Every structure is written in structure tokens, then in C-alpha cells.
Amino acid sequence: MSSQPTQITRIGPLSQPVSLGVEPATFSSMVEAEIDSHLAKYPVARSAILPLMFIVQRERGYLDPAGVLYLANRLKVRVTDIWEVATFYSMIHTSPIGKYHIQVCRTLSCKIRGAGQVTEYCSNKLGIKVGETTADGRFTLSEVECLGSCGTAPMLQINFDYHENLTPEKIDQVLNALP
Amino acid sequence: MRIEAIGCEPLQLRRVHLENSRSLDVYRRNGGYEAVKKVLDGMSPDDVINEVKKSALRGRGGAGFPTGMKWGFVPKDSPKPKYVVCNADESEPGTFKDRYLMERDPHLLIEGMLIAAYALSAKTNYIYTRGEYRYLIDIMDLALDEARAAGLLGNRILGSDFSCEIYTHTGAGAYICGEETALLSSLEGLRGHPRMKPPFPAVSGLYASPTVVNNVETLTAVPDIIKMGGEAYQKLGTEKSGGTKLWSVSGHVVHPGVYELPMGYDDMEKFIFEDCGGMLDGKQLKAVIPGGSSVYIMRADQIVGKDVRMDYEGLVAAGSSVGSGGFIVMDETVDIFESTKNLTEFYKHESCGWCTPCREGTDWLVKVFKRIDSGDGRPEDAQLMLDLCDNIEGKSFCPLGDAASWPIQSAIKRFPEDFRRRLAKNGDGIS
Numbered sequence: 001m002s003s004q005p006t007q008i009t010r011i012g013p014l015s016q017p018v019s020l021g022v023e024p025a026t027f028s029s030m031v032e033a034e035i036d037s038h039l040a041k042y043p044v045a046r047s048a049i050l051p052l053m054f055i056v057q058r059e060r061g062y063l064d065p066a067g068v069l070y071l072a073n074r075l076k077v078r079v080t081d082i083w084e085v086a087t088f089y090s091m092i093h094t095s096p097i098g099k100y101h102i103q104v105c106r107t108l109s110c111k112i113r114g115a116g117q118v119t120e121y122c123s124n125k126l127g128i129k130v131g132e133t134t135a136d137g138r139f140t141l142s143e144v145e146c147l148g149s150c151g152t153a154p155m156l157q158i159n160f161d162y163h164e165n166l167t168p169e170k171i172d173q174v175l176n177a178l179p
Numbered sequence: 180m181r182i183e184a185i186g187c188e189p190l191q192l193r194r195v196h197l198e199n200s201r202s203l204d205v206y207r208r209n210g211g212y213e214a215v216k217k218v219l220d221g222m223s224p225d226d227v228i229n230e231v232k233k234s235a236l237r238g239r240g241g242a243g244f245p246t247g248m249k250w251g252f253v254p255k256d257s258p259k260p261k262y263v264v265c266n267a268d269e270s271e272p273g274t275f276k277d278r279y280l281m282e283r284d285p286h287l288l289i290e291g292m293l294i295a296a297y298a299l300s301a302k303t304n305y306i307y308t309r310g311e312y313r314y315l316i317d318i319m320d321l322a323l324d325e326a327r328a329a330g331l332l333g334n335r336i337l338g339s340d341f342s343c344e345i346y347t348h349t350g351a352g353a354y355i356c357g358e359e360t361a362l363l364s365s366l367e368g369l370r371g372h373p374r375m376k377p378p379f380p381a382v383s384g385l386y387a388s389p390t391v392v393n394n395v396e397t398l399t400a401v402p403d404i405i406k407m408g409g410e411a412y413q414k415l416g417t418e419k420s421g422g423t424k425l426w427s428v429s430g431h432v433v434h435p436g437v438y439e440l441p442m443g444y445d446d447m448e449k450f451i452f453e454d455c456g457g458m459l460d461g462k463q464l465k466a467v468i469p470g471g472s473s474v475y476i477m478r479a480d481q482i483v484g485k486d487v488r489m490d491y492e493g494l495v496a497a498g499s500s501v502g503s504g505g506f507i508v509m510d511e512t513v514d515i516f517e518s519t520k521n522l523t524e525f526y527k528h529e530s531c532g533w534c535t536p537c538r539e540g541t542d543w544l545v546k547v548f549k550r551i552d553s554g555d556g557r558p559e560d561a562q563l564m565l566d567l568c569d570n571i572e573g574k575s576f577c578p579l580g581d582a583a584s585w586p587i588q589s590a591i592k593r594f595p596e597d598f599r600r601r602l603a604k605n606g607d608g609i610s
Contacts, residue, residue: 041305041346041348042346043260043303043386044367044368044386046367046368046369047348047366047367047368048368049368050310050348050349050350050351050365050368051348051349053351054310054349054351075368084370085368085369085370088353088370088371088531089310089350089351089352089353089371090351090352090353091310091311091351091352092351092352106521107272107472107521107522107525108272108273108468108472108507108518108521108522108525109272109273109429109430109507111518111521112430112431112509112513112518113429113430113431144352145270145272145354145525145528145529146270146271146272146273146274146354146472146525147311148269148270148274148275148277148278148309148311148312149275149278150272150273150274150275150427150429150430150435150505150507151180151275151427151428151429151435151436151437152180152435153429153435157311160311160313160314161314162314
């Protein structure tokens with residue numbers, strides 16, 4: 001062991017601005033007020049990150065780089081802080097997604113009551129596979145994990161709406177009724 | 180789907196079928212907010228904790244930890260703010276009771292949280308609801324507004340010296356956030372990674388302050404405990420498992436639903452074949468996962484004629500556990516290899532990636548399942564899966580690893596024929 005202190009090359013702070021090549025997103029005063037109402041709930045602004053991400057998604061279709069930059073500025077955190085959270089949660093979308101996100105529950109209780117047929121029926125009806133979006137950008141089809149609708153299986157969720165006890169007729173009804 | 184109490188007077192389900200059951204008015208006309216009045220009229224925080232201790236109420240989220248003891252761990256002399264956080268991140272496959280409690284009786288949850296907040300001197304409290312339950316967040320927000328307008332939230336509640344606030348918070352699709360320390364990470368705006376325990380949340384939780392995290396069903400049991408007294412509540416159940424419990428029943432029964440049973444309900448066979456209407460389409464019972472996907476799967480012959488009592492001790496004696504009460508019934512058409520593969524894919528998807536045994540182990544397990552499924556299973560594969568489970572169970576950072584291992588271990592042990600059939604071509608190696 002040498003008595004000389006080891007020379008450590010200091011690594012630069014991670015707070016250096018990261019350029020995303022875009023301007024931060026802007027929102028109407030109504031949306032800004034909604035954002036403020038969430039921030040008011042917490043002693044630490046960062047806690048509002050998920051509620052705010054949902055608002056940005058609602059307003060911009062998905063969490064795009066301009067939205068990420070906005071959140072970083074608004075919450076006074078680094079752009080990478082926003083990305084690291086965004087990429088953890090399955091409901092936060094960092095790439096464009098269909099207007100209607102059809103999420104078929106695939107977990108056990110639904111699986112044994114016909115989830116596979118629900119997925120197949122939707123897939124055939126829309127002409128897309130799981131994970132794909134229709135060419136007109138209207139529908140994205142996903143399989144998701146347990147949505148807490150096991151007693152009313154099989155089920156699917158479209159954006160935030162639950163549709164339960166599904167049959168082919170009911171799926172037709174639900175999809176045809178979408179504006 | 181049915182929502183009803185069997186073998187006891189409904190406690191938590193008392194109001195769910197009333198018209199406008201969500202409204203403050205209906206809640207108050209049916210005994211609502213009397214418990215919080217009783218508390219503010221002359222019980223000390225310690226009195227409240229003692230009643231909850233006497234009630235033998237155990238955490239309904241899955242772990243079954245005694246609630247009164249959990250509350251007792253919060254240091255009284257801490258200068259830091261204290262928090263009560265309601266875990267409404269209901270995501271355990273097969274579990275949907277919290278959803279109906281919040282949908283039908285949101286004020287019951289608010290009253291339970293108020294009492295907990297009073298007992299722990301917490302001024303700010305959060306309801307962490309899974310992101311997919313957006314409509315429940317809207318229902319809770321409306322109920323909170325109603326309560327605030329009626330002086331049941333905010334400053335000097337009902338004219339007392341007690342003030343507190345409750346806010347809703349949304350998750351965004353992550354099973355791991357049902358684990359209490361991961362939930363707190365998420366509530367702080369971070370990735371939902373679990374944290375090292377100790378320190379336990381009671382000492383250092385949200386924003387490093389003393390925090391109690393309780394499930395929806397746990398908190399909604401509290402108003403009745405206060406009203407009838409801890410002892411009377413305990414007597415509804417058994418000595419170590421007090422009160423009543425909600426069971427979410429799904430799968431191949433005639434009447435799936437949410438059932439409130441006294442702890443120690445006798446017995447599981449009657450519950451399936453009479454209370455839940457028996458097996459769908461007259462098929463044979465093959466297996467039951469009684470407590471959410473994470474508990475040991477049971478064979479029909481561990482249930483039929485075995486007088487299985489439905490409480491914490493009874494289910495352990497029968498070879499499984501209460502867990503979250505997500506009761507999944509499977510008939511003879513279900514291949515247990517398939518059902519276990521389905522759950523393993525769930526755990527792989529939901530593993531947060533923080534620790535190696537769980538992240539790599541669940542991924543490897545899914546690969547082995549897929550290999551067997553495609554007909555390329557190797558003679559050593561069943562043993563390989565058990566070895567993998569052995570290297571995850573007890574060696575992962577949080578209980579998700581255990582939860583991923585137990586279904587596989589119990590399935591191979593209790594349904595070896597379903598694995599043998601898949602491996603028959605190349606030899607199965609199951610002893």
C-alpha cells in the first residue's frame with residue numbers, strides 16, 4: 001500500500017444541460033393551472049412526476065422530447081431524471097401511440113376465461129398484431145398484465161375505460177361505438 | 180359478479196349495494212364518520228393504536244403483518260412530519276377487492292385514513308392508486324372534495340384540534356410499486372425500486388420521515404374496529420386473525436365476485452361448491468390459488484374433504500397462504516404447466532430489474548418454459564427450474580423474487596404430471 005493518496009480524475013457533474021434539439025413544450029393556462037394543482041399536493045416537486053407525465057401525454061399524444069424538456073424545467077430536475085422514470089413505467093409512452101390504446105389483460109384469471117380469443121379477435125378485426133398500430137393511427141393493440149378485473153374476465157381497457165365480461169359481440173359494440 | 184358477505188354480517192361491504200353509496204350523505208346516514216367522531220371526542224392516539232392491536236387486524240395487502248404493531252413502530256418523539264400512505268396499487272393477479280371498496284364506498288377509506296392519521300399524528304396523507312384505476316382516482320377526488328366541504332378534512336376537523344389532509348396520487352403501471360418501499364420511491368418521483376430494510380418505513384419512509392403504508396382493505400376495517408371495539412372485532416374471526424376478510428374469486432366458478440367472510444370460515448370446499456355456486460359448466464375442480472398469484476397452488480385433493488379453514492393459520496396448515504385473498508379457481512381443462520408459464524411471464528415483466536437474482540432469474544425461467552413449450556425441453560429442465568427458483572427465493576432484494584419462485588416450486592411438486600407430459604419426448608427427470 002502506498003502512502004500516496006490515489007489520484008482520482010474527477011468526473012464532471014451530471015447536471016450539465018443535455019441538448020434534446022427541441023424547444024420545451026408549452027401548455028395553455030388551464031393545463032398549467034392543473035399542473036400547479038398537482039404540485040401543490042407535495043412538499044417535494046419531483047413527487048408530481050407521474051401525474052404530470054400523464055398530463056403531458058394527454059396533451060401531446062405521448063411523452064415526446066419537448067414534453068420531457070418541459071417536465072425537467074418545471075420540476076427543476078435533469079432531463080435524464082425524467083427519462084429514467086419515464087422508461088420504468090409501462091403506462092408512460094415515449095413513442096407515438098394510437099388514439100385508442102386497446103389493452104387486453106393476459107394474466108391468469110383472464111387467460112383461463114378466454115383472453116387469448118379476445119386478443120385474436122381484436123387482432124383480426126383491426127388487422128394488426130399485438131404491439132402494432134393501425135396505419136391511420138387510430139388503434140394500438142397491446143397485451144398487458146393483470147388489471148384487477150378478474151371476476152369479470154375476460155376484459156380489456158381502452159385508454160382508461162374498462163370493458164368487462166367480453167364476448168365477440170360486445171367487443172364489436174365497444175369498438176364500433178368509439179368516436 | 181357477486182359482491183356479498185357470507186357467514187357474517189357485512190362490515191366492509193355494508194354499504195356497497197345502497198343507491199348512491201359513494202355519496203357523503205348516504206355514508207353518513209348509514210353510520211359513516213361516527214368512528215372518527217368517537218376518536219376525536221375522547222380517544223388518545225394511543226387508545227386508537229391499542230384498539231387496533233386488540234382487534235388482531237392483520238395487513239390485508241398480502242404480508243399479513245399485524246396492523247396495530249406496525250402503527251406502534253412509529254416513533255412518537257420524532258420531530259419530522261409523519262405520513263399515512265394508503266396502498267391502492269392493487270396489482271396482485273387475481274385480486275380486485277380494493278377496487279370495489281373504493282368504487283362503492285370511498286368515504287369508508289377516507290374515514291379509515293383519518294383515524295390512522297390521528298393515531299400517528301400525520302398531517303399529510305396519500306392514496307397511491309395504480310394508474311390503470313384512473314376512474315377510482317376520480318371517485319376518490321370527488322369524495323375528498325365532499326369531505327373537505329363538510330369539515331371532515333383540512334383544518335380543525337369537526338371542530339377538534341386535529342387537522343390533516345389526504346391527497347390522491349397515481350401510479351403508472353408497475354406491479355412492484357405494491358411493495359411498500361418501492362411505492363414510497365415511486366411517490367417520491369423515482370423509479371419504483373424497493374429500498375433496503377431496515378430502516379423500516381415506520382422510522383424512515385416517505386421523504387425519510389416516519390411513514391405507515393397500509394392496504395385499502397386494512398384501512399377500511401379501522402372504522403368498525405373503533406365503533407365496536409377491538410375485542411369485538413377480533414371475535415368475529417379467530418384469535419390470531421381478527422375480523423372479516425374479503426376474497427376476490429375468479430376463474431371457473433359459477434359466481435365469481437368479492438366475498439366477505441369471517442376469518443376462520445369453515446371451509447374452503449363449501450365456499451367453492453356452495454357459496455360461489457360450484458364449478459362452471461359442471462367441470463371437475465383441479466386446482467386453486469387461494470391468495471393471489473404469489474402463493475402456493477393447491478390440488479383439489481388438498482381441499483375436498485380436508486376441512487380447510489379460511490384464515491392465516493388454516494391456509495398455512497393446508498399448504499398455502501391467505502396472501503391478498505385473490506382466489507383463482509381452475510377446472511380440469513387447465514394445464515398447470517401453461518398456468519405457471521403465464522404467471523412466470525407476469526413476474527418477468529414486473530421484475531423491476533434492481534437485483535440480479537430476480538431480474539436474470541425470472542428471464543431465464545421464462546426461457547426454459549418457452550423451450551419446453553416448443554417441444555425442445557431437456558430431461559434436466561424441471562430440475563433446472565427448481566434450481567433457478569432456489570437461487571431467487573430468499574436471495575432477491577424484495578419479496579417479488581419469492582413470489583416468482585413459489586408458484587413454480589409448488590406447481591412442479593403438486594402437478595408433476597403436467598410437466599412430465601411436456602417433457603415426455605426427451606425424458607422429464609422429475610423425481
